[in-house]
Amino acid sequence: MTLIVSIGGNKHGKTDPYIKKDGVELDLILLIRTILAATKEIAFRVSQGELSGVLGSTLDENIQGEVQKKLDVLANQLLKDMLSDDDSVRSIASEEEEFVVPVHSTAPYIVAFDPLDGSSNIDINGQIGTIFTIYRARDDVAANSPEQFAQLGTEQVCAGYVLYGPSTYLMMTTGGPTRGYTLDLTHGGYLLTVPEVTLSQDSMEFSANMANYRYWQEGVQHYFDQVLYSSEDYKDVTMRYNGAMVGDINRILIKGGVFHYPSDARAGNENGKIRLLYEANPLAMLIEKAGGKATAHGKRIMALPPTSLHQRVPVVMGSNNLVDEFDKAIFSNSNV
Incomplete structure (x- = not known):
């Protein structure tokens, strides 16, 4: 019951x-x-x-x-x-x-x-x-x-x-x-x-605004090329994007998967678009308390020292394996 x-x-x-x-x-x-x-x-x-x-x-x-x-x-x-x-x-x-x-x-x-x-x-x-x-x-x-x-x-x-x-x-x-x-x-x-949300580690869903692909740095583009077109490891991958981070994170908490909002080359988006105080930290806490991970530049979001009231950070959060795969692919090779 x-x-x-x-x-x-x-x-x-x-x-x-x-x-x-x-x-x-x-x-x-x-x-x-x-x-x-x-x-x-x-x-x-x-x-x-x-x-x-x-x-x-x-x-x-x-x-x-x-x-x-x-x-x-x-x-x-x-x-x-x-x-x-x-x-x-x-x-x-x-x-x-x-x-x-x-x-x-x-x-x-x-x-x-x-x-x-x-x-x-x-x-x-x-x-x-x-x-x-x-x-x-x-x-x-x-x-x-x-x-x-x-x-x-x-x-x-x-x-x-x-x-x-x-x-x-x-x-x-x-x-x-x-x-x-x-x-x-x-x-x-x-x-x-x-009573207790447990984030699935089996989902292959991801959420990202692919219209921003052209602005992403080369390493991020290469990662998504592998996910979408090249690697057999991602043959079951599906994409869901609501245009509202809160909706995407809700889906991930319920069904598993990963949310991406990388930094890009556009003015003002050098550190991404997601605000650390108002979005990244509270949603990261919800993800972590459900058994997931949330990182920015490969580092734990909730451990980032705030520098301003409206500070922005790039974000990847969701199922542990998918967050780890992204961070390993991007930051172990110093592509970003």
Whole structure:
């Protein structure tokens, strides 16, 4: 029988005993609930689509130089507003914001998020999601300092994402195994549906934007030439690409495989496109806690020292054997 336990609802609702087993403190549990409350509101707006007037683009660009979608702005503001009302939050960092947002100067936690990963999929009713991560606040720097977030990924106390699709699905870890939850619209809570996610090591699926092949460095191109055309070792390989990292990682966590986003020759992509704080670290934590690997330049992502609030890194993450094969092929021969 599938175990169904709510971690949603109000402060008087039930708490997932698996989270308690991980030794998660009550104030962190309540902070997680704040984040999930925001995602439930985002999920409702997503489900309404054109009916709620959230489709289309604004006339503005975010700090990444990307044109903002209306739903980007809405999701960002919902998360900011709800987290600002939570007394346990000292600082907020968003992929959509240039600077850290200070909240409560003595609060115990800081939160970073990508409010809506996969924005290009919004208007086509494709996969999109919210990625979030929580760290303990630093008392040695101010609440408005980017140094609050200059912490290794190994210091995360919670990481997760919510995927908005046919069902609204939460993947989350609080230091124990990665677990899957499904939003139950009947009572409004996220219910535990997969107590422990175990990443398959047998899949030959990969996810990569092959349209970027022409910009990749020679060693990476050669690796994919082998995967797609030459090597018998990859005769069963298949490609799946959603245009939203959160959707690709969800598939990999459930079915196995590997996600690639290499650096390339285009201006601004010299270190890849994936943001260390908002995407790479939280998704790497989920992958590792499910038994997989996540690397950048052949090194563990969660051990990379942060250098800036919007730092980018090349990414390969997923099943151990596929990550190892890529890193061995590329970095043992010094092709990159």
